[in-house]
Amino acid sequence: MSTQNNETTYDTRRQIIFKRVMRYTFVYGILTFFALLVIIPFYWMILTSLMTPDKIASDIPIMFLRFRDMQFGNYYEAMFAPEAPDFLRYMGNTVLVAAISTVGTIITTILSAFAFARLQFRFKELFFLLLIATMMIPGEMFVITNFITVSRFGWVEMVDQQYYHAVLAMTLPFMTSIFYIFFLRQTFKQIPNELYYAAKVDGTKDFQYLWKIMVPIARPTIITILILNAMGTWNAYIWPNLVSTRPAYNLVSNGLREFATAIEFLPQEEYIGQQMAAAFVITFPILVVFFLLKKHIMRGVSRSGIKG
Amino acid sequence: METIEIKLKNLTKVFQAKNKEETVAVKDFDITIPAGKLVGLLGPSGCGKSTTLYMISGLLKPTQGRIFFGDTDVTDVAPEKRGIGLVFQNYALYPHMTVKQNIMFPLENIKMEKEKALERAYFYARLVGIDHLMNRKPVQLSGGQQQRVAIARALVKEPRVLLLDEPLSNLDARLRLQTREEIKRIQKETGITTIFVTHDQEEAMSISDEIVLMREGIMQQKGAPQQVYDEPGNLFVAKFLGSPPINLFEGEIKDERVMVGDAQLGRVEGKKDQDVIIGVRPEGFKIVERSSLKVKVDYVETIGRDTTLIIEKPVDPTITEHSPYIDEDHQQENDHVEDDMAVDEDMQRLQEEGSIEETAPEKKGTFRAIVDADHRIQPGDEIKLAVKPHKMFLFDKETGELV
Amino acid sequence: MLEDRHDFKAWLYLLPALILLIVFTFYPIINTFMIVFMVDYDFLYGDYTGWTLTGNIQAVLGHRQFWPAIRNTVLIAFVSVPLSVIISLFIAVWLNSIKKLQGAFQTIFFLPYVTNAIAVGLAFAVIFNRDYGLFNYMLSLFGIDPINWVAPGSPWRFSMIALLVFITWNGLAFKIMVFLSGLQSIDKQYYDAARIDSASRSRIFRKITVPLLSPMIAFITITSFIGAFKEYTAIVGMFGEQMGYRGQLITIVGLVYEALGEPYVAGSVSLAASAAIVLFFMTLLLTIFNMWVSKKRVHY
Structure with a gap:
């Protein structure tokens, strides 16, 4: 069903759908890209906190860890070790x-x-x-x-x-x-x-x-x-x-x-795992509070921006 | 429940704004409200009726004058010590409390025993017919139900006086009718002295034992609704009561005859010749064979029971502009004047707005006559009208007082 | 009764806050101003050896880190604020145009706002590590040699770039949230009307969204500038208290706390106060400038 002959040309149904799909692909794609940028530091924090020094120092950064490779010892070291x-x-x-x-x-x-x-x-x-x-x-x-x-x-x-x-x-x-x-x-x-x-x-x-x-x-x-x-x-x-x-x-x-x-002048990779473990430990409660009370927090923040 | 009369003596309220400007909201109000009666305080917005109510409640302090409950002077008594119940236009229910908690709240303040308080709360909930809603929150109720909760909350302390501030204006038309009957019933059952503030003349007339008309802080007239309607003391009262409103003509008294232009509307005895404003109730006309009032019918509104004729005025009808007493019209919008009692300047501003507020007057140049539906009249017909003598009122052109 | 004033009662209610405000807000404003004009102010006993009109101001202007601090502060503000405002505006508009997953995206974008800048700063430092950081790895895919972004010995320009990435990242959350709530409060009718007038999406954005949002954009921009002028914690989080290699990322506020960190050194509290005054006037200038601009530009 084409309306090409009319003076104003209307998109065909197919074209409309195509445009819409393109648009949403673009919007979701770019939002996902930025969302990744936001998440990466947190992900990296957790990832690093679970790595052994040799994994941390690997030439090609390790992006994923299997469960059995996870090094929970860093958390113990950071929280309970006498010198920590x-x-x-x-x-x-x-x-x-x-x-x-x-x-x-x-x-x-x-x-x-x-x-x-x-x-x-x-x-x-x-x-x-x-x-x-x-x-x-x-x-x-x-x-x-x-x-x-x-x-x-x-x-x-x-x-x-x-x-x-x-x-x-x-x-x-x-x-x-x-x-x-x-x-x-x-x-x-x-x-x-x-x-x-x-x-x-x-x-x-x-x-x-x-x-x-x-x-x-x-x-x-x-x-x-x-x-x-x-x-x-x-x-x-x-x-x-x-x-x-x-x-x-x-x-x-x-x-x-x-x-x-x-640890600044010590061999970093020895301690970075512990450091990231500690960083995550203090970030974690805030994340829990945030997810539990998201509505209240966001409401307050949006309101504070509107006061101007 | 003991019933008491309320006496207001020279009650005056002056609001002072920041710039020291003063507004007289109520002036020299003198009235006795009989025990056990329901009295409607009626007037356009900004007339001081809500201010009067708030002074009776004790929320506002009179600038001058005294308030008596029975023989006791309560002018300086705190609101909570006066034994009053107050119902607000927007009901003022506590949104975070259930119906039950709302009704019990006043009793908790006086530290009533829980068992007894509960019993009382249920008694009044049943009286207003909301005892099945006790565990709901106000938002889960309809406007009419909220209204009843507010009344129950006001009554639960078993006050000596019940004050209602525009209690029906937030309801839709159908509910309004139903609720006003309900209020009348509750008042009859409890026998409590009740004052009811409204800007709606129909509402006031339909449920009040007595109505009191106010205008710009000054009492205009009081009496039984029918009596005030039949014998308005001045042009304002005549205009304010009645729907459709009274028809006004500019005319004169000449040789004891009431004339509008060349047409004679009736006769008066013992009145000197003068210019007057003639008020005729729409139902005060009748179609007759012979009369000097010959008119042409513009429109015909048929509602079955009777017929309203909209008729061109016999004389050029420009009266409305001159007389200070004529541009007053029914205020059908909410009387929100006293909403913000805490802020004087707001009050003042609104008051001023209220007093200068004008709704468009009845289309100039026409008047209404309500006649029997038996008359088959078409637009364009020429008819002859006579005026029923007791439906016609003559007012001084300058002062608006009854001649 | 109702219209009566309750002076005594009202001030009684205000009293707890009032006492705290007098001690910790009103008095400090006056006192900090005065310290600027005192010679050799002793912070413990309040002694000073005399008055000086410009002595402490001159000391701060002549401080070896003052001009680097000004340069860094201004640079941070003028790069990170426009960047984060623009990016967050776009993200908010995109976010507002979708229904599915909007809540999830919103939550993710908001995360940096609630989390600890020190903890996240440390994570950024790891990502920007010369030898095993994710960032250098990404660059290496384009054939770029490893760069020392954070560690001692890092050149100023690289440290600054890394810092700007972190600060911009950190500033997005709040702005996205505020813009989104602003967008959601715009009457949909404008968009329907524009659609019927067959305006293109970019035209709608430029001619409707931005003008209607302009009061909020102005407000966010000005508060962000003020915030960026006070940047400190993020730098400490990523680079440590000495503010980068040899203090090369020092800011005005950094100068304040550096001086305040050694209060026993003669004149250092006065130096801190003078630096704070400089900051105060920078903020003031900006506020005045903003008021002037928004009077002309902001569409309501």
Whole structure:
């Protein structure tokens, strides 16, 4: 059935299908290509972590491993060998620091977001503007003075820093976040005012209203904040590196980096397997959290991009 | 449940915006709402009716005046201590709680024993007919069901006063009819003093024992619906009540005769000659053999029971522009004025919008007459009309007051 | 009641955040600014021997690593940001045009965002290893001799290329996600209308997608530039704390932390503060420039 004779030429059914197939082949092909580029470093991390030094140093890189060739010993070496860094301990430290700073952040955030969303008070707009302005300032400006501050609190003693000092120094400056306050305030503001009036008529106190009505309604946002904050701590490097003076107080990123620095001038292929094993061990929990709570995380991130 | 009357004395509310500009939302409101009655607070958007309701609830504080529940002055009493139930336009159900939890919530606040609270919750759920939905979340309910939950939640504390803020405006037409009967029934069964805010005159008239008309913060008239309809105190009331709305003519009183141009509509006794606005209810016309009001029929709307004639006005009908009291029209849209009580400036802005808001007036140059369906009338027919004397009202052209 | 102000109550709710903000946000802004003008500031006791208007700024400008740091910082920003913005925009558009496997691809592309930059940086270092890395193997298929990308002795330009690959890779995830959510919020009617007007796909992309997305593109570009100016962790992850062979990949932030790493050395905290101020003004300049451009260019 050809319509070639018409003035405008229409594609035949066959041509349409052909074009569509070509298009999808192209789109899926190119997406797969980029997806591979994204995955390769992770794949390489896992692959290398399972190789013996001679396999690592092979002239032609080994791209696949059979199960019986996998060298799980690297994981044991990295985690439990006496001379290896104490990654279990670092993970413990990180979990503790993440938990404390996240709980702190969520409490201060909920309280402040409530004040901004629900209460009328003097200087509200001015204070709000001030907070927005601070978000423009690079974090390094804060880091310098905060380092001085926690040092003066006696939390960064070079000689005998106590564990709780290190934990305090790592958590306290991060127990509030202007960005999360805005984020939650937006959600709180979407709750109809009538809910508040109804609660008032029923004799609900402000604090009760916050915990019984607003927090449950805003739960998805609060969960997003919890996850993003905890993940931030898990991946934090700069600040913990500055304020912890003993290897035992390392968070995972610092421990991993110290390990890498320690082996820099040693025969690398001897240790790279262990190093990649350690890298994967600290990446793995994040991946699990990510796959479990994908929706919350992506939602938060997309939202943070739209605020502009 | 004890029933009490509510007395408002010189109730005034002034909102102040950031720039110190003041808006008077309610002015010198003086009224007694009889115990056990259902009273409809009626008016166009921005008339201050919701503000009044919120002041009665205690959510807003009056600028002046007192509020009495029975003999007690409650003006400075906190909302939760007043013994009121409040139902919102959007129901304000807590979305994360089940119906049961929603209804129980007020009782938890007063720390009522769980057994007793549950019993109470079920009693009121049954009263409003939602006891089979107790474990659902609000999103799983229809608008009408949500409405009932809201009423049950308001009643469960066994308040002395029930306040309803535009409770039907979020429902579709059919449900609205059904729910308003339901509200009437519940009110009768509980005997609770009820105030009902609406912008819909039909709604107010159909269920209220008494209606109170408000306009720009000032009470216009109160009384039984039929009485207010039959004896409007001013042009605004006459215009606001009735559907289709009252017909208005610019005319005059001359030698005790009511004239529109050359046509005589009726006679009045003891009134001096003056220009007036003449209001005639659509059902106030009858077709007669002899009359000076000769008109040509433009359109005919037949609905079976009766017939509406749309007729060209006998005189050039430009009255609407001049009189300040005539451009008022029915506000059929939601009275969202008081939605954001916490933000004064918003309130003010909306208030202003509300008061300047105008829907297109009835097509100028025509009026409506509702006549018996027995008359077979075609468009283009010339007919003669007479006016039933008690369906005609004369208003001062300047003030809009009844002459 | 409702319209009443609750000054005391409100500030009580704000108090926990407020205290933390005063100590760790507001005070530091002022203090860091002041340190810039202090001579021989002692970070533990707050002592200083005098004031100087430009002394510390001059010290940082005269620092042997300052100009390399500026060069590296600007280079990283001006290469990685446009690259990652363009690539992620295309990926987002392609991703938005498919239904099957969209979720799976989305998840994969998002992975770099959640994972630890140090851990992934180490993996990149392995891939870019001179002797047994995957990258050199790929190049060898085209007859290119092994290049030392990462290890000590690596020439600056090769280290920089490897770093740029990593940084661009690392920056894709966030941008893809944001662009995709932006694309999904564009009304489908525009596309239907354009299709009926028989606009070609590339025309639709240029005349509809990009203009409608331009506020978001502008926002992402500016925040990415600011982020790229602060690049540090990725470099440490891949190259170590000394920031490449002989510090050749130093950035402004690297300079800040290098100075802050030895706070007992006289003047080093002031040097860190001065470097941070330089960064602050670079950011400010960029923000102002961006506002100026987006006023003219962004279609809403």
